[in-house]
Amino acid sequence: MSTEYTALTLVQGDITEQTVDAVVNAANSSLLGGGGVDGAIHRRGGPEILAECRSLRASQYGRGLPTGQAVATTAGRLPARWVIHTVGPVHSDSEDRTALLVSCYERSLQVAAELGARTVAFPAISTGVYRWPIADGARTAVATVRAAIAAAPDAFDEIRFVVFDAGAREAYEAALAEDDGGR
Template sequence: MHTRLTLTQGDITQQTVDAVVNAANSSLLGGGGVDGAIHRRGGPEILAECRALRASRYGRGLPTGQAVATTAGRLPARWVIHTVGPVHSATEDRSDLLASCYAQALRTAAELGARTVAFPAISTGVYRWPIADAARTAVATVRATVATTPEAFDEIRFVVFDDRSHAAYQTALAEH
C-alpha cells in the first residue's frame, strides 16, 4: 500500500479525516491560530479531555515535539492529535523538534488506527518558523516516517491557510 501525500488550502477544522493534528501550545488548553480554531469548532469535549491529561500525565504541559490524542468533539474527524511545535530561533537549530512533531503525531495516529491524517503548518504562525523551511521539514519527516510503515496510512494531508504556504508546500512536495 502506498500512502498518498496531498495538499489542500482551506480550514483544517473542516477536514473529514480520521485524525486532525493540532498545533497546540504546551498547556493543551486552547490558544490562538489553529489551536483556538480546533477548540472552538470541536467544542467542550476536546477541552475536557485536555484538562484530564493536564491533571494526570501532563501536569507541567505537553513537551515540545511530543504528541497526545483526544476526541475530536464536533469536528468531522475521530481524533485530534495535539503536538507542540518549537518557537523558531535564529540562534539555535530546533528543526529536530519540529520534525519530532510530525513523527510523533504519525506514531500516535498509527497507534489509534487512523488511516487519514490532516496536518497544519506547525510552528509557522505565532512561533514564526519560516514557511519554506517548515514545509521542507514537514514533507521530509512525513515521507521518512510513512516509509517505515507504508501500510499504516492511506492519506496524509497537509492543510494550509494561505497562498504563500500553499506554494511552499507545493515546492517541498515536488522536491523529493
C-alpha cells in the same frame, strides 16, 4: 483497508473542516487552547476537547505537553475521530530546533498509527506565531512524513497537509515537488 502506498495531498483551507480520522493540532503546551489552529480546533470542536485536555493536564501533563511530543483526544464536533495535539518549537535564529519540529510530525504519526487512524491532516506546525519560516517548515514536514511512510508504507491511506493561505500552499507545493524529485 491497506494500500500499497500512502497518498500525500495538499489542501488550502480550514483544517477544522477536514473529514479525516485524525486532525493534528498545532497546540501550545498548556493543551487548553490558544490562537491560530489551536484556537480554531478548540472552538469548532467544542467543550469535549477541552475537557479531555484538562484531564490530561491533571493526570499526565501537569507542567504541560513537552515540545515535540503528541497526545490524542476526542475530536468533539469536528468531522474527524481524534485530535492529535503536538507542541511545535518556537523558531530561533541562534539555536537549531529542527529536531523538535521533526519530532512533532513523527510523534503525531506514531500516535495516529496507535489509534488506527488511516487518514491524517496536518497544519503547518510552528509556522504561525512560532515564526518558523514557511519554506523550511514545509520542507521539514514533507521530508519527515515521507520518511515515516517509507518506514511503514501500509500504515496510512492519506496524509494531508492543510494550509491556510496561498503563500503556504506555494511553499508546500515546492517542498512536495522538491522532495519527490520534481515529479
